[in-house]
Structure formats: C-alpha cells, structure tokens
Amino acid sequence: MSKMPIYLPQLLFLAIFLFYSVGKECGATPLKNLESRESSKTCGYQACSKPSQNKLNIHLIPHTHDDVGWLKTVDQYYWGGRPLIAKAGVQYILDSVIHELLEDPNRRFIYVETAYLWKWWSYQSDRVKTDVRRLIDEGRLEIISGAWSMNDEAVTHYQSIIDQFTWGFRRLNDTFGSCARPHVGWQIDPFGHSREQASLFAQMGFDGLFFGRLDYQDKRNRMDKKTAEMIWKGSDSLGNKADLFTSVLFNTYSPPPGFCFDILCADEPIIDDPQSPDYNVDRRVAQLLVFAETQQSFYRTNNIIMTMGDDFNYQSAELWYKNLDKLIRYANERHGSTVNVFYSTPSCYLKAVNEQALSWPTKSDDFFPYASDPHTYWSGYYSSRPTIKFYERMGNNYLQVSKQLSALTNISTSETYLNPYREAMGVLQHHDAITGTEKQQVAQDYARILSEAMKGGEQILSDALGSLISTRNQRRSRDGADVHFYTCYQLNISSCPHTEENNNFVLTLYNPQSRVVSTFVRIPVTGNSYVVRDFTGASIVTQIIPIPPEVLAIPGRESSAINELVFRARNVPAFGYQAYYVTKSNKNIERVRNESFTEATIQNEFFNVSITDDGSTCALRTIRSGVTNMRIAQSFHYYESSQGNNEEFENRSSGAYIFRPKNATPKNLTNVGSHQIYTGPLVQEIHMKINEWISQIVRLYTGENYIEYDWLVGPIPVDDKIGKEIITRYSSNLATGNVFYTDSNGREMLRREKNFRPTWALQLAEPVAGNYYPITAKITIKDRINKLRISVLNDRAQGGTSLNEGQVELMLHRRILNDDAFGVGEALNEIAYGKGLVVRGRHQIVTGTNLDRSSSILMEKQMAWNLLNPPCILVSPAGRRTFEEWRNHHRMQGSGLTKQLPPNVRILTLEPWKDGGLLFRLEHMFEIGEDTRYSHPVEINIKDLFLPFTVTNARETTLGGNQWLNESERLRWVSESNEVHRERENVRVVDTGLIDDANEVINVLLHPMEIRTFLIEISI
Structure with a gap:
C-alpha cells in the first residue's frame, strides 16, 4: 500500500487502530450552449440511493488510487511496464471497471486522475466511448476532484494548482459534459493538507473534501471527540466563500483489514456455497459489521x-x-433491520x-506537519530533490508566458504546443513528483516530460514575439525575417550558449506580470566588456x-562563459517586452578587491554586509528613525540524518519523505575558504x-531594499x-517569542508557534x-516590541522553521544514505554526472517596520x-546587423495592456480557451486587515484593458472555469456557532449576458x- 505501513493483524487492528491508521464546464460545447444537453441526465446527487433514517448506512466506495508516477514512470504505470517493480497497469483498471459496471446497474466506481483517463480515452472505440458517457450520465461512474493529477499541497504554488485543475476540468467538460463536473475533493494520499487548497476547492464550487492523512495525535483527538468531520475555514479574508465541509x-483510503479483494x-x-467446508458468509459479514460499528462510533451520523x-x-x-456484491446481499439479508449496505x-x-442538518465544528489552520507516529514527521519532502522543485517553477514561468503570448497574438502554433505543456505541468504537481518522493528514474522522466513541453513553449514564444516585433520594413526585407528567440534554460548555472557564442545579440525581456517591472539582468558572457543599448538607442x-x-x-x-554581464532593465512594460542590443567590446574596465575576513564589507543605501571572524555574514540595517539597528547574521549548518532499520518508531531513518535528524542541534560548518569582493x-x-x-x-x-x-x-x-x-x-536581534509566519501555497500567511498546534x-x-x-514562497518573523519584521523569500519550495528567538532556518539540500521505508525503496542520494548533486538557489531578505508597513x-x-x-x-543573434538596422526592422518595445492596474491587483491568468475566447482571472493580492492602504475593494474596467483587442463580453465562472458562477449552488452547512455557510455575494458583478459594444465599461x-x-x- 502506497507510503503506508502494512496492514495490522485483524485481531489487533481494532485495539490500536487509531495509532496506526494514518500512513500514507464550461463544457463540451461553447459556454453559451452548455445547458442544451443536460436536462435528461441523472448524474450527481440525483443518482444517489436514498439512505435509511433508522439504520447504519454503509457506503461502499469502489475506487483506485493511481499515482501519476512514483515507483514507475507515468507511461510505465499506464501500460503496465516494469512489472517487477510494481504490478500496475492503469489501462487494465479502466478496461476492467467499465466492463463490470455495465454488468450491473447498481454498481458504482469513482475515478480521479484525468491524466490517465484522458490517455485511456484516446485509445477507445466509439462503442466504448458511448458506454462510458452513459455510465457517467447515469452517475454510475463518477469523476471526482478532476485535476490532471492528485497534487501535493505543501510544496505546490496556488497558480500551478489552479492551472492543473482548470485543464483537467476542461478535458472532462469537453468530453463528457456537466455530469463529469466534479464537486467533491478527493485528496486521499498527499502528506498533509493546506488551508489554501481547501479555499481553492470551495471557490471551484466543491461541496466537500475527503482526505486520508493527518497527524496521528490529531486523528486520535478528533476520533475521540467526534470532530473528524468539520467546516474548514479556508480563508480569513474570503469568509464563507472559502468554507469547505x-x-x-477512517482507514486512510484502504478497505477494512481482511476485505481487499484485488x-x-x-x-x-466471500465463499457462499453452504456445502463448501470453507463457507464463510456469516463470519465475514460479522467481521465487516464489527468494523463498521467501530467506525461509526467515531462519527456523528448514521452514515x-x-x-x-x-x-x-x-x-x-x-x-x-463479485465479492462486494455478496457482502451487500448477505449483510442486508441477515442484518437488514439495522444496517443498509450499498x-x-x-x-x-x-x-x-x-441531509442530517447537523451543526459542525470549524477549523481555521491547516494540517501540517503530518506525522504518522511519534518519530515520523513527513517534513523532509518539503526540501527533497530541490532541483526538480526549481525546474517546476521555471516550467510555470514559461507556461504563463506561453499562454499570455498565445492569447495576445492568436498565433497558429499555439494549440499544438500549449496543450502538452499544460499537461506536463499537471503531471509535475502530483504528490510524488514535485515532492521529490519518487524513484530516481521516475524523477528523470518527470524532467524529460517537462523539458519536452518547454521546447514547445519556446516555439510559442519565438513565433509570438516574432509576430509582435515585426514591422512593415521587416516584411519587405529579408534582413529581419529569420529572427528566432532562444531561451536560456541554464542561467541557474551561469550558462547560455547564445550569449556566449555571439558578439552581437539582442536580449528581449518579456514581462508576464501585470505591472511595469524594473529588474537587474544577469547573463553569462565570455568577454570583459560589453555595450548595451536600450530601445531608444541610449547606452546604459x-x-x-x-x-x-x-x-x-x-x-x-x-560553458565558455567566465563572467556575467549585469545591467538594469528599467520599466519593462506589463504583459509586454523590451529589447536591448548587446555588443561585445575589447575594453577591460573591471576591478577586483581582495579582502581579509575582518575587512570585508559591502553596502548600499539600506544595508551594509560584512564577513565576521568565523566566516559567516552579518548584515546591518539602520531603521529610518536612526535609533534602531536591525542585525541579521547568516550561516550554514547541517543535520546528521538518523539511520535506523525502520522496524520500530525509535529506529526511523530520514528519507525522501521523513526528516529525522540524529540530534536536535545541527553541526556547524567551519569556514576554511576564502572570499572576494566585487564593487x-x-x-x-x-x-x-x-x-x-x-x-x-x-x-x-x-x-x-533587500539582500x-x-x-x-x-x-x-x-x-x-x-x-x-x-x-x-x-x-x-528581533524578539519574536517563538512565533513565525509561513505562506500557504504562496498565498495567505499562517501564524506558527514553536511546539504548538x-x-x-x-x-x-x-x-x-x-x-x-x-x-x-515566504517565511516571516516579527519583533513584538519594536514592530520590526524580516521576511525570507525563496526561489523554490523548501522546509523551514524558527527554532530560536529571532531566527529563520531553511533547508537547502539533502543527501541521505538510508530509505525511510515508505515505499520508494531507495535512499535519497541524488547523483549527477557521476557525483553528488550540486544545487544552486537564491534567498532574498526583506526588512520592514511599522513606519513603512x-x-x-x-x-x-x-x-x-x-x-x-x-x-x-530571450536571445536573438544579431549577426552583422547594427543597432540601427535592427531597430529599423523590429519593434523593440511593446505592451499588451493599455493601462496600469492598481498595485493591489494583478492578472493571474490569460490564456486561449475555446471558440476564439479567452480565460481570464483577476486577483486581489492583499488580505483583509493586512494593510490600511491596500486591503480594500477595488474596481477595474476590463473592456479596454488589453491593447491587441477589446473585451466585448465577460461572463463569470467558478475558479476552475467549468461552470457559470450564477449557476453554482453549493450545499449549505451550519457550524456549531449556528452560522449558515453560504457563498458571499459580490457587491457588483459583470453582466452574465452579452455586453453592448456601445457600453464603455x-x-x-x-x-x-x-x-x-x-x-x-x-x-x-
């Protein structure tokens, strides 16, 4: 069983169950015509059997959990390859389930991973497709969750989570219509659960969420108090709109012990021949009902x-x-007066x-970190495989650019390359992909999948930018017709062949943000001096x-690069591009200062940073009042990993999932190196x-104002x-009182306290x-007395904490020699080019006070x-073309927006959708009460927002883009405070019908x- 201990013997199970059970449309037709084919369907809640009011209703849920890669690659799991690793073939699962559902109309099945469903669907005959559509329309085959994969909730960013759900929903809606529209979250295997995920599910129109893994102490407490079902308040800012039942x-996601018939x-x-010496119906039914009654004793309803x-x-x-049919039949025949099994x-x-209309407890924090026993905290995977975590971030960045440029230019190559890119990023969100909890050969295959998709994205970028920069002169001249835009995918190791091999080249920066950005550009080069000219011709x-x-x-x-060329790109337009013409020269102007540790200092208007006697760094900032100094010391350390046999809790090893240091105090690293200063x-x-x-x-x-x-x-x-x-x-030197703050999937911040839940x-x-x-994305500490704050921003997901007053700790890299015995069967010992993996990354330190909040x-x-x-x-070789020739044939600056958005608002999504339409998301960046200036409602006219086109009609959908918002009706729940949980209505919304072109807003x-x-x- 994936990432979980082996079943306990049945006789022991009920005694210690609580300790062990935690281990591991906007649719088929254009949206305006969506309603036309839905009236005769009996899916969803209409397809449900009516439970009994006076009996114990036992809902049997046939399901499969199909990891989108883990011990085997995605393809190996689908086709059933590498059977000696795992006897698993998803194609056979779907073939077999469809056949059995057609045999009996009472049978049900749920399926989750759209990545596999879509792959299987593409190989089916018309007859099978007709059968599957009928099963979905009748509610016998139910699609739940519906994302491309079952995403992790700890190390994924909300932008990527939304994207992969949106694309899964799109495939389902286009193929099956509204009956395949999920309205339940099914996160049974991720290793802990985030509050932001619950908020996103609620905004997608989901009625509820089911999951299997939570801290063993939390589960025991909830079972004892019958609070295993609750209203999860997903956002302090969004109110009831983000609440989710x-x-x-009870049993993670497995069957009761002894009842796995696979x-x-x-x-x-179940042997039901009375003449057989192995006849066992009475005993087996009794075993099932004992388990059922035990389970029911921990929950509040008779379901x-x-x-x-x-x-x-x-x-x-x-x-x-065949076995479930017998269990249902005999349980109801023999015990139908007290139980209803179906x-x-x-x-x-x-x-x-x-329908029980009970009131429910609420929860407003999250379910991290997850522990499955006293010595097994699943907080190692927050940092496992740091390179794939960064690669996924790169993939998201280029995907957003590819989608935006496709929408702004309507290029013909868009769909060819964009859909595989969306799907690759969906695969990377899987809870054994970005987490780093897969086998090494699977991690390499994830990188292959993303790499191939990003190549398609590069083609989109080149075609789209080629369209944007073209001028009449270029179209008349062959001189500019062969421009290609190359991507530098290895800037993280200071390598880019296109800037190294060309003496003249053009750097084009595309800004995917909906605000003007000024940024420092760093590119690897071979020379010692370069001239950079901006779009006006001025040397910078x-x-x-x-x-x-x-x-x-x-x-x-x-790479032949030995230097990096640095310049400041000022005011790169929002949703736009700006080009710089770069020429290599022979002039050498650089100076190097070598310093001893005691003399090493750099400074700007905000900080000075020096190296201390022990070789660590010390940063000092003088607050504007001139009274308070903020001191920040930075240093490296390491924890020795526990190495045990995993047979007892106390012998658990650190591994891909588990972080378990041998000692609570990390080892200090003695600085035996050197340093240089460059100014x-x-x-x-x-x-x-x-x-x-x-x-x-x-x-x-x-x-x-950052380090x-x-x-x-x-x-x-x-x-x-x-x-x-x-x-x-x-x-x-901040007095933080053991309190710190961490982001939830890159969005809202949550308060944390050391040694506390x-x-x-x-x-x-x-x-x-x-x-x-x-x-x-961020960890923050705050001073209780002087109202100072320090935030550390990271370029990829990592594990972190604050273990001591005024301190932030982040884990950068892990190399472990033992497996933690949760199924991977390999130590997290990454090797690249015959050596241990080298990782490079960035942190940015930001400080603030109440004065500049x-x-x-x-x-x-x-x-x-x-x-x-x-x-x-993006790099374009200029060849022999001078700056003037280049500028004469190419536009060197352009924007996709007509106006600047308010600073507290951004465009989250712009991408091609269907029938020439676009999917568009706006988001408010601030929480309620977070800031006196920015935490307020804001109104935007989107009709004339984009330069290449005018918005003629806008109709609002749920977050996943698969249902009209005004048609989304979620179940209502009541909390123990007697508050009815309903959707919060917007004060103003755009019209849901066509907008008259004469209307200016x-x-x-x-x-x-x-x-x-x-x-x-x-x-x-």
Missing part, C-alpha cells in the same frame, strides 16, 4: 464511508465486484450527511562580474567559499557514511522535524511574485484575496 477518512491482495474471498480499493486496484475488477460515492455520502550602465570558480566547476556545466555602479558582491562543497554570493543592488543570498551546495560529502541535511540560518495538546518527540513547515508588504508581495514569474530573457469588483474568473469574448 471536510471529512477525514489480485494484489491475499485476503479471503459511514468505506473505501473499497487501494493503489492500482481493480486491474481485474470482477474480483472486487454501493455509493463520496458525493452520495456527502449528500446523506448534509553595465557591470562585469566574474563567475565564481565553484560555479565554473559545477559537474555537467559545459561597481550596479551591484556589490561578496563571493564566499565556505568549504569544498558550499559557497555563496551575497549581493546588494544599488537602490534595492540576495545566492547559495551553492554540493556535492554533499558522504564518505563518512553519514547522510546530511543542509540548512542556512538567518539570526537576528492550535487544535490539540501537542506531545513532541521530534523537536526539530515537528516544527518544520512548508515554505512555498504598506510599502514593505507591497514590496514583499511583488518580489515573491517576481521570483515566481520573472521577466523571461465592463467593471469587475475585487474584494481582498478574491480571485475572479471569466470567459471573455473579444474583438480585434
């Missing part, structure tokens, strides 16, 4: 949900259904519980910085070599046979791992978004933290 599954199982079948399935079950569905779905269970200030030897020596780096008009840098396998660059950019730490870790040495988990610490009395046997949380919080949000969606750098009102999704029609 949530149910914790070919992968060894449980006893229970029994998951009948597991990982890659139902490859021979006849085994399952095939059901999570939706039908939800409906039955809702540049600086050359040597690439550190440690970067030059990264295994696998094949210039744009940036001051300290290049530090800490030891043979850790180095970093500390940067202060002129005019920028950048560019760290390089690896190969982590393991010759001593000890696994190591590398951290960096930022220690300050808001909903139960925590007993903590792992003082480090039990205080680690996922940091997707509005500006500092706004800056943090903009910087975090800039780390997620920075301007893309289409206004959209955004409340704090609100995301509004529209399908828009345009005229060019």
